[in-house]
Amino acid sequence: MKFRNFKMVDYVVYGRGCFSQLDEIIAPHRKEDAPMVFLLDHYFIDNTAFKARIPLMGNDVLIDADVTHEPKTTYVDKIANGLKEKYGTVSGVIGIGGGSAMDLAKAVAIMMNNPGQAHDYQGWDLVKNKSVYKIGIPTLSGTGAEVSRTTVLTGPTKKLGMNSDFTPFDQIVLDPELTKDIPRNQRFYTGMDCYIHCIESLQGTFINAFSRSYGEKALELCQEVFLNKKAWDTESDEQLMMASYAGGMSIAYSQVGVAHAVSYGLSYLLGTKHGIGNCIVFNHLEEYYPEGVKEFHKMVEQNGIDIPVGITKGLTDEQFDTMINVSLGMAPLWENALGKNWESIMTREKLRALYERL
Ligand code: NAD
Ligand code: ZN
Secondary structure, three states: OOOOOOOOOOEEEEOOOHHHHHHHHHHHHOEOOEOEEEEEEHHHOOOHHHHOOOOOOOOOEEEEEOOOOOOEHHHHHHHHHHHHHHHOOOOEEEEEEOHHHHHHHHHHHHHOOOOOOHHHHOEEOOOOOOOOEEEEEEOOOOOOOOOOOOOEEEOOOOEEEEEOOOOOOOEEEEOHHHHOOOOHHHHHHHHHHHHHHHHHHHOOOOOOHHHHHHHHHHHHHHHHHHHOOOOOOHHHHHHHHHHHHHHHHHHHOOOOOHHHHHHHHHHHHHOOOHHHHHHHHHOOOOOOOHHHHHHHHHHHHHOOOOOOOOOOOOOOHHHHHHHHHHHHOOHHHHHHHHOOOHHHHOOHHHHHHHHHHO
């Protein structure tokens, strides 16, 4: 048996207010005439107080990252090509925002040092050259994008990440203060992404002690935040940020499962966002994750969240087929969830029936 040798994030700073150290963290990475590029989630773009804290210098560039839709390969190319044309190269790319802004930053940093187009690198280990220096700074907790070796992109033919040893950030800045004002629903949906990562990792066939130790801790933190808290407090922001990190570490060495495989189909066809899409699917997965789904229902109720239903109503056979194809294309996820003979368990008919229930 050959074991995977994982590239991890190089540096981590954690703590309330640690965003203020960004200036000194990036100083040694600045190259003459090559700007630092800050990709800022558009949520913050009118927040002058926050923008004033971004350590812009010289010809640094601040880009308003439009995350209305989850990142597309064409958007990555547009940003990277624009930077190449104007500056040749850059000192680094810093993504500040949710999973979408962080993924965008990883992909742009990779494309600054790789030829061709972003969709050429959707897959496993296709990236040829090391990226420029890159930093991830989460402002939402749950996706684990801050620690993962992928950046999920929607391309012309598929929704698939650039999975590679060149994808993880060189540095992450985990400052729970940045997550204090997230609207209730968004906080829940992204938080549930983490909860679902844990359930899928812990209940999967790929589980090992490495993944279990992170997955169990992350699960406990999610339960603490979404079941045991009467009100949202600063401690829960801290717990959720660390849950996201540990949940990401858990799936790094295992895999996600049914909810993710099915939700990828939804998001490809309908543009459903990752967090809410996972919730919409997980809501109906009693057959695969009975205890996790029961607990999820409790969390939904206790936090007063609406999970949409009926979103596949009225879709055509062709549209169902598209979702089924995207979903069944995620072989490692199915194998983790259902074992080696998953294809005989999750038939097209069974998956269609599941999509019809959503
Ligand atoms: P998101 O990044 O798509 O953001 C959702 C919304 O929240 C956006 O409108 C954004 O502007 C807003 N927002 C960001 N920070 C905020 C804040 N502090 N307060 C209020 N609103 C804020 O949401 P997400 O759930 O963090 O990320 C989902 C994305 O992450 C998807 O594109 C998904 O594919 C990707 N993802 C990547 C990985 C990975 O390993 N790379 C893993 C899971 C998900
Ligand atoms: Zn996820």
